[in-house]
Amino acid sequence: MRKILVVGAGQSGLQLALGLQSHGYEVTLMSNRTADEIRSGRVMSTQCMFDTALQHERDLQLNFWESQAPKIEGLGVSVAAPGSHDPGPTQRAIDWVGRLDGYAQSVDQRVKMAGWMETFAQRGGQLVIHGAAVGDLDYFSRAYDLVLVAAGKGELVSMFRRDPERSPYAEPQRALAVAYVHGLGPRPEHPEFDAVRCNLVPGVGELFVMPTLTTSGRADILFWEGIPGGPLDVFNGVKDPAEHLSLTLELMEKFTPWEYARATGVELTDAGATLSGRYAPTVRNPIGRLPGGGLVLGVADVVVANDPITGQGSNSASKCAAAYLGSILERGEEPFDEEWMQATFDRYWATAQHVTKWTNAMLAPPPEHVLNLIGAAGQLQPVANRFANAFDDPSDFEDFFYDPEKTSAYLASVTGA
Known part of the structure; x- marks a missing residue:
């Protein structure tokens, strides 16, 4: 069975590790903290997850807290x-x-990540508590078919070059x-x-x-x-x-x-x-090169880090894990080469690009047509509902948010109806 190393025990790294484990892969998970240290530590995020992202957890039967968390x-x-x-x-x-x-x-990530990490270990996964550096990955990469880097902070991120065309902001x-x-x-x-x-x-x-x-x-x-x-x-x-x-x-x-x-x-x-x-929203090249020539694939906010203004971080992490899991399963015994890594990221970017576009738009002062749209939602319940549900599927904003003519046409269709 193929051996995969996942570095980083957040939403995406753990969801991916548990998903691969459930399909029989030999998975090693590397975390810089134990489950107890996470549970008793500081809060890590705000993580409001919408229906599509929650469904990815349900599909893997990882929705342990669904009955307890507020709906x-x-x-x-x-x-x-x-x-x-x-x-x-x-x-x-x-x-x-x-x-x-x-x-x-x-669900507070201290609760979820600690619980998921314990589940991974209970199911026979190899859990390594170690804050990995680039040199460690250079050593480990030779023993694994694929190395996934899901640790969005620290030295490892420096392996992934910033993509200036997709990163309009250089500062927080x-x-x-x-x-x-x-x-x-x-x-x-x-x-x-x-x-x-x-x-x-x-x-x-x-x-x-x-x-x-x-x-x-x-x-x-x-x-x-x-x-x-x-x-x-x-x-x-x-x-x-x-x-x-x-x-x-x-x-x-x-x-x-x-x-x-x-x-x-x-x-x-x-x-x-x-x-x-604070941090600058950044899209990075998804493939990292190790000093010894090996390649690693960046996951979730390692490669696409958006400002939390649109509440998409944990949603994007869940969607990235689901996309990568699909690509790995479909690959079978073929090598996880550079071409496959790029295609795997592109599969995720197909949805992530809409999140990045919308988030970066919300960081800027809103144009007049967007103010009109948000104002109209106060009088037109279907507009309020559509705006709310676009948090689950940000690609829908393409049809009514960015372009003044599309916004006008949409509002006219609602008032006409």
């Missing part, structure tokens, strides 16, 4: 009225919620700050179902609020994305979790008081419940 049935968008945050109370110029065709879910476009909390009240407009809330503050940044399942049960995530150098870019160097939460709430009170109103009694879920940082 997210809607996606809401609020836009702060211009100039309303300074001075006086902020008003919403736009406020609506679209209903999802299939529910979304968020948002400063990120996450807090997991207990005690958040429901949105009074729709208390009967859970929704992700996207709050846009023009010229300042965005606040995302979403329900999740964490190590201590049901919780909510408060996630600020601030334009660098702006009023939300204040988390750099904040190490104390309590100070991080205090800043988060102060900014909510100033810029999104409708969300702050339900957050006055929140507390952090645990000592590792905060996260901050």
Whole structure:
């Protein structure tokens, strides 16, 4: 049986390792932390996964927490009225919620990755706890038919060259700050179902609020994305979790008081419940060359790293793992050569390109026709629903989002109907 090394134990690396294992491949998984270290560590992301990505987990029977995690049935968008945050109370110029065709879910990656890693080991997989360097891979690559690099941070990423044509931004476009909390009240407009809330503050940044399942049960995530150098870019160097939460709430009170109103009694879920940082969205060449001449294939955010403004990171990781798994299974006993590696990435890029295009568009100030579209969704429920469901399938934005004429034609078709 073919031997495969997977380096990195995140959404994509673990999903791929478990998928290959279920098909009888001899898989070695390399992680820089144990399951216990992950479970007791700091939160890693916000990971709201939509129906298609969740289905990839179901297909592999890895949806261990589906019955416990909150079912997210809607996606809401609020836009702060211009100039309303300074001075006086902020008003919403736009406020609506679209209903999802299939529910979304968020499971704290500390819960999921630790659980999946233990499952991989229990099923007989070889688990190596080691922070791999390029030199290690040069040594290991000779013993494996294929080496997959799914560790999106650190030295290994340097093996994959940036693709300037697909990477319009050289610098981070948002400063990120996450807090997991207990005690958040429901949105009074729709208390009967859970929704992700996207709050846009023009010229300042965005606040995302979403329900999740964490190590201590049901919780909510408060996630600020601030334009660098702006009023939300204040988390750099904040190490104390309590100070991080205090800043988060102060900014909510100033810029999104409708969300702050339900957050006055929140507390952090645990000592590792905060996260901050920033990175430049980047697409890289998928094939890495080792000093000894061997080739490795980059996975998920190693090769396509988008800003989390559109909530696509774990979705893309799941879709990448599913695409790569299909390519590996179809390859049979043929060599995993450079041509196959490029074709395997291209198969993933067929969907990933839509995520990258949409995410990069959302990082820029919206053009007038997009503002009109988001505004129309407040009056036309089918528009709100379509916008919400495009988070599951971003390729749909091609038909109504980017081009002013297509947007006008779509809105005319809805009002005409």
